[in-house]
Amino acid sequence: MYAFETNQLTKTYGYRTVVNHVDLKVTQGHIFGFLGKNGAGKSTFINIVTGIIKPTSGSFKILGIEGTDDKVKKKIGVLPDYSTFYDDLTGIEHLRYFGKILGVSHSQADLIKLLEATELGDAIKTKTKKYSFGMKKKLGIAQALINNPDLVFLDEPTSGVDANAVLTIHSLIKSVAASGKTIFLTSHNLDEVEKLCDEIAIMDKGMIQEQGSMAQLRKKYQSQVTVKVKHHKIPSEQKTVLNEIFSKIARDIVWETEYTTLVADEESIIPIIHRAFARLNIDVYRIEVDEPSLEEIFLNLNTSNKSA
Numbered sequence: 001m002y003a004f005e006t007n008q009l010t011k012t013y014g015y016r017t018v019v020n021h022v023d024l025k026v027t028q029g030h031i032f033g034f035l036g037k038n039g040a041g042k043s044t045f046i047n048i049v050t051g052i053i054k055p056t057s058g059s060f061k062i063l064g065i066e067g068t069d070d071k072v073k074k075k076i077g078v079l080p081d082y083s084t085f086y087d088d089l090t091g092i093e094h095l096r097y098f099g100k101i102l103g104v105s106h107s108q109a110d111l112i113k114l115l116e117a118t119e120l121g122d123a124i125k126t127k128t129k130k131y132s133f134g135m136k137k138k139l140g141i142a143q144a145l146i147n148n149p150d151l152v153f154l155d156e157p158t159s160g161v162d163a164n165a166v167l168t169i170h171s172l173i174k175s176v177a178a179s180g181k182t183i184f185l186t187s188h189n190l191d192e193v194e195k196l197c198d199e200i201a202i203m204d205k206g207m208i209q210e211q212g213s214m215a216q217l218r219k220k221y222q223s224q225v226t227v228k229v230k231h232h233k234i235p236s237e238q239k240t241v242l243n244e245i246f247s248k249i250a251r252d253i254v255w256e257t258e259y260t261t262l263v264a265d266e267e268s269i270i271p272i273i274h275r276a277f278a279r280l281n282i283d284v285y286r287i288e289v290d291e292p293s294l295e296e297i298f299l300n301l302n303t304s305n306k307s308a
């Protein structure tokens with residue numbers, strides 16, 4: 001069963017199609033990264049599948065249940081793009097209140113634990129009107145987890161929070177996923193998505209442009225492999241032999257005293273490098289392979305779309 005799946009989901013505002021016939025399947029227990037430029041339609045898509053707005057056409061299932069069914073709300077958690085809080089409630093009162101709306105009650109100790117997990121342990125009794133932007137974001141995440149949901153939608157969970165809190169939120173997300181829950185995460189921070197997510201979808205102009213694991217996307221968009229070898233000093237006659245082998249397989253070679261960097265089209269170059277150094281009895285200390293980052297893939301995708 002998928003954590004959620006959409007079938008030709010579409011949202012139009014007047015003549016504008018903001019979400020355009022989207023078919024998306026999200027595997028249970030995964031951290032799924034949802035990317036796209038500003039205005040791509042990500043929040044609109046999330047607002048539909050979390051029941052905030054209605055689609056113009058198409059359908060979706062959440063945890064096997066028809067998305068329009070009220071039962072769904074109790075099984076999901078949502079950090080929307082903009083959270084609103086009751087100014088005069090403290091952090092802990094706020095969580096208790098939202099728990100009640102969803103039909104769950106918690107002990108004081110459980111609520112404190114949840115606030116501590118989002119680094120709000122010191123602000124439990126502070127009214128939310130005194131919370132900073134980052135603190136409100138953390139309270140929004142705690143609120144999204146209040147009903148121990150099986151599927152959590154997090155729209156930009158770390159934007160506007162400090163570096164320490166980012167690490168805390170990342171480990172919280174990982175531990176929630178490790179307990180078998182599914183996280184659907186929107187972020188403009190490509191490093192964050194690359195570190196956390198098992199699978200990624202990229203939306204553009206309301207359509208899913210690309211979907212897959214990091215490994216699949218890398219394979220598809222990898223235009224070259226850069227291999228940097230740290231080795232013992234190479235005597236000049238052996239360098240000539242190596243140069244002969246490498247020039248047949250590499251586009252570019254840079255020789256340094258204890259490093260050689262080779263650029264090639266495919267990673268099949270790597271075992272050839274290994275064997276060549278071994279054959280000549282030259283000690284190799286380290287081999288580093290540069291893979292394209294999600295940022296490069298993202299840029300590549302935008303460039304290839306423009307040129308298409």
Ligand SMILES: Nc1ncnc2c1ncn2[C@@H]1O[C@H](COP(=O)(O)OP(=O)(O)OP(=O)(O)O)[C@@H](O)[C@H]1O
Nearest residue numbers: 013016018036037038039040041042043044045081
């Ligand atoms: N209620 C609305 N009425 C008309 N147009 C809307 C409405 N809500 C969103 N849009 C338009 O739909 C498009 C997609 O917006 P959306 O907020 O879903 O994008 P996004 O990918 O979440 O962007 P961002 O990364 O900036 O948050 C935008 O052009 C936006 O102006």
